[in-house]
Amino acid sequence: MKMMNSDRREILKSAAMAAAGSLVTGGSLPVVQADPGVADLPDGEGLTWNKAPCRFCGTGCHVQVGVEDGRVVAVAGDKAADVNKGLLCVKGYHVGGILYGEDRLTEPLLRQDDGTLKAISWDEALDIIAKRIFDSPQTFAFYGSGQWTIPEGFAAQKFMKGGLSNNHIDPNARLCMASAVTGFLGTYGVDEPAGCYQDLDECDVLITWGNNPAEMHPVLFSRVTDRRSRGEKVRIIDIGTRRTRTTDAANEYLNMKPHGDVAIALGIMHLLIENNTYDTSFVKDHCNFRAHPESGKTLMGEAISEDEFRKRIAEYTPERVSELSGLSVEQIRMLGDLFGDRNIRITSLWCMGMNQHTMGTAINTLVHGVHLLSGHFGKPGDSPTSLTGQPSACGTVREVGTLSHALPGGRVVANPEHRQQCEEFWNVPEGRINGTPGYHTVKMFDQFTMPTDEGGDITTMFVQVTNPGQTLPNLNKLFNDKEQLADKFLIVSDVYPTPTTALANLILPAAMWVEKNGMFGNSERRTQQWFKMVDPPGDARDDCWMTIAIARKLFEMGHEGMQDKDGEFIFAVKDESGEEIPIWEFEHYYDTNVDKHLFEEYRQFTTMKHKNLAPYEEYVKARGLRWPVVEQQDGSWRETRFRFSGFDDPFVAEGEEFDFYHSSTKDGKAQIWFHDYEPPPEMPDEDYPLWLCTGRVLEHWHTGSMTRRVTQLSRAMPTGYVEMNKEDAKDANIRQGETVVVESRRGSCQLPVWIDGRGRPPRGTIFVPFFDETKMINNVTLEAYCPISKQPDYKKCAARVRKMTEADS
């Protein structure tokens, strides 16, 4: 391996600095090289290395991307990145391969009356879309994802809410972390974790609540397990409904019943009170108590007294909790003692297990409550932390607010002041933004797949960067009906054919990852930036450009919403001489850095909730910065690792230990919630005797539309499967590898059986991953959702397993 000599590195470094300040133009792409990331990577004629965050999960690892002759030819971990220090998971190493699947979409395709697809020009495609929106702007819906880059999400948000006065915009993140959002809001009055990944380096105990980071966030889990190989003691307690690869590394495994987590959290709080081991001074100084009012469930609830809290929690004795959760009384007492110990540091991790839950908001607030009540909060290693599954679920969905009820920077459409602020930032006329929340995801698809004459009032839907035809729950109800509805028009922008494009009327070929400029925000509040490095194939184009180009068509057709107060195009970008750059023409899109323009506009929105972001150029230099990022006296920009903690958060007043400065009670205090346990929406019975849980696997990301096209990943995990308990399989006379039918009241799916594989479910439970589009488990799942977050529960429903030879009953 040839090492890069220092002279060459210097030249590249100065080139990087020069490029960082200039705008991206067609032919010459900037070279961004910070030495530590590439110091020992292979060198070669024409090979340049550039930084980019990984395209997959919410961990936010950085990779170094090797580009040669306009093609990505190599990928390595980025040593200069604080998140992953050069390490990657198996998907991350193959992230470059996702660009080069053989069936990339390369031209706009319009479905004909006979069902076939016909290639059309971009101009024709934009005309069709603009005409449908122009004719009926309020029955149009925009469905995106936590894979939208920050500028893409911001453009979509502005187009819908600031342009069309239409709030029917929602992301797939509704299916993914909406309950985490409502949990943070209900507890702290403001979204997103207080801690960061450093908690993983410093905790004494790690509790995984229905979470399998060994497979889903492997780089983060390595941070923990690797401490052991250095001789440190980290105790891992895995609370779950099945044994996983995380269990393999855990000191203890606590097998709970589905929904048992709610009872367990209540049981821990009960013991903290009963044993008087809760943190009296922390609670007195920094916490209030809260519960839903009797009139019904609300996001913010109402205040209750400490006495009332004590009275209600008194009912959750270890014995009762044991019955509800399936844990033993000793296990519950062990957890109670653990949180009662002030001399250890405890980090709780969770992801879909607690979020995809009909009590999602409740369990999120309860786990925060356990940490607050016990004072295990706000010190490195002492933290309740939710993980996200998408690269920019935080950066785009939660911060830009691409949800049907939200506006950028933590604002909501229902608040007149918030609407007014946004109208001012966007320079649009007063009253432009609609004050009524739009449809959330499940409702949006329900309205879209319902015939118009029966009240289905969404007639045109535009889907970007996601695959709802595979990921929505109960697909037969929420998606598959689209096929029969001739007057409903589905527009899908994607990079490969998917089950969603299969029903699309118009398919738009998209640029992906390093084929475009982008910014993501990861699970620990870290905002990341990258530059376009290669051209997309054929006629594939940026999603952000599509939104702007559609807006421009509408502008030209005379749609008033596409004009600001001064009659200018809402996405107008001007050059130094004041001349408008026609960024709606793709050949001019990279005449300027549109991402930078949109980001600088968006930055203004972020200070209200103290999620301050630095200027774009700071992110060019860094491997991401964790907000709030504030300017120092010397002009440098400082990121924040621990929010609300006086020792680190710049917004906590000097001398204060903690300040929850967005407290919903406006007294600087966080809320400790009480919720009563409720049973799951559907439970196994005589006809459907098994619990079905769904989820992901290490090798594939979400619906596999990218990873299944990488040979190595596809070979390593070639097919979806159903994990069965050995004894259950034996009783049903089912062999390893046999194909069976998994079915519920809603639909069925055929899958090979894997016994004693990666996951080992207890008796009466099966698990199926959802990555395989040839085996669609979401035909089987239930669409019941959390009443507050509207996030569906993919983790539990009643199902059965039938041998192929048995008749369908």
Next chain:
Amino acid sequence: MPQSRFPPLVTRLPKPEDRPNTQEAPRSINGINIAPVPPTDLGTKRAAQTLPLHRPPGAIDEFQFLSGCTRCGDCITACPHDAIVKAPDRLGDVAGTPIIEADHSACMMCEDFPCIASCEPGVLIDSISPIMGTARITEHLCLAHHSTLCTVCSERCPVEGAIVVTQGKPTVNENDCTGCGVCRYVCPAPENAILLMPAFARPGLAQRHD
């Protein structure tokens, strides 16, 4: 944060022209090859020792194998996993004989070995153990040795106990490994971390006419 004692892993992406060609299907009638095959002249001498080849399970001693194999392709047809292919022309004298190329498809160790059952000339036999070679793990290429979770080879290994995982890291138990190549086929490391070595020597048939 984990620090590896190995150099960093780098994934190299093939350029389009580097993609391997697929093999063409064999043609045979009742065990007789009807596709043109280059002549083989082994004479009475042992074949020159070249690189050992990865033969299907149950293959007898290489010299006897080459003398007996008619290149009919029946084992290739019989294999339900398309794991057996014709040796390419570049291998000269042995071109057209059946081999396994685990990079394209590995032997799945079928319980009933249809390849052996289909072999009319009897150069694949069920009376010897189906050892095709052995696998070794190249630690500096293996993801598990780079602090990143990966358990694919041990999960997919068709021979119980042949790959064991201790503290997250796999090792091959050479006494049990048959060299089927499944681990090589499924390894998702940036550079394949499984070194698959064909058996250097295989048991022969008793020389009946002696």
